[in-house]
Amino acid sequence: MTIVILGEGINTKGQLPKQVKRLLDKGIKIFGKHKDAKILLSGRYSFLYPKDKIPKKTEAEAMRDYLLKFGVPKKKIYLDKKSKDTIGYPYYTKKLYFLPKKERKALIITSDFHLKRVKFVFKKIFGKNYQFKFISVPIPFKGKKRIEIFKRQEVLLQKTKKILAKMKSGDHNFLKGKLYKIKYYKEKRPDWAIKFVTQGK
Numbered sequence: 001m002t003i004v005i006l007g008e009g010i011n012t013k014g015q016l017p018k019q020v021k022r023l024l025d026k027g028i029k030i031f032g033k034h035k036d037a038k039i040l041l042s043g044r045y046s047f048l049y050p051k052d053k054i055p056k057k058t059e060a061e062a063m064r065d066y067l068l069k070f071g072v073p074k075k076k077i078y079l080d081k082k083s084k085d086t087i088g089y090p091y092y093t094k095k096l097y098f099l100p101k102k103e104r105k106a107l108i109i110t111s112d113f114h115l116k117r118v119k120f121v122f123k124k125i126f127g128k129n130y131q132f133k134f135i136s137v138p139i140p141f142k143g144k145k146r147i148e149i150f151k152r153q154e155v156l157l158q159k160t161k162k163i164l165a166k167m168k169s170g171d172h173n174f175l176k177g178k179l180y181k182i183k184y185y186k187e188k189r190p191d192w193a194i195k196f197v198t199q200g201k
């Protein structure tokens with residue numbers, strides 16, 4: 001089994017936001033009960049970063065460093081340093097890890113606001129021959145900010161469905177040469193959304 005932990009932001013200094021650490025803590029706890037499992041950390045840095053302000057390290061590298069501090073063996077950790085967003089996570093993890101390793105089962109850890117979209121993209125890009133269990137970790141935000149975050153995700157889910165509408169389930173090659181070049185990636189994002197991704201706030 002593989003435990004997949006998805007990145008959710010990193011600042012320009014290469015520091016992880018508290019929410020990503022919560023995801024990692026959940027992964028560490030699960031790994032403690034399944035020592036034979038492998039851990040796949042997914043994330044480069046958001047495509048929202050300007051080219052002159054990219055982080056000093058990738059999300060995957062920063063997450064690995066965090067796990068090592070808590071005693072997770074380095075040989076158990078694998079990195080996806082290519083993906084820059086929710087669509088990229090399943091695309092690159094499938095290409096770089098699941099297909100080469102012939103892995104078919106995974107436990108995927110993400111935040112609660114992200115869960116619905118993550119489920120959709122993983123099932124769409126991987127297809128029916130994979131067994132995934134999804135675990136969500138609550139974000140600490142309450143009230144108006146929490147509602148705003150969830151509403152934003154619903155908008156992004158509908159956009160994601162539109163992007164992948166012509167893609168056959170499991171046909172990840174549909175995105176070859178297209179990912180991060182689609183018009184969607186050039187659309188203006190709300191300032192708070194950019195801050196959330198680049199600072200975790």
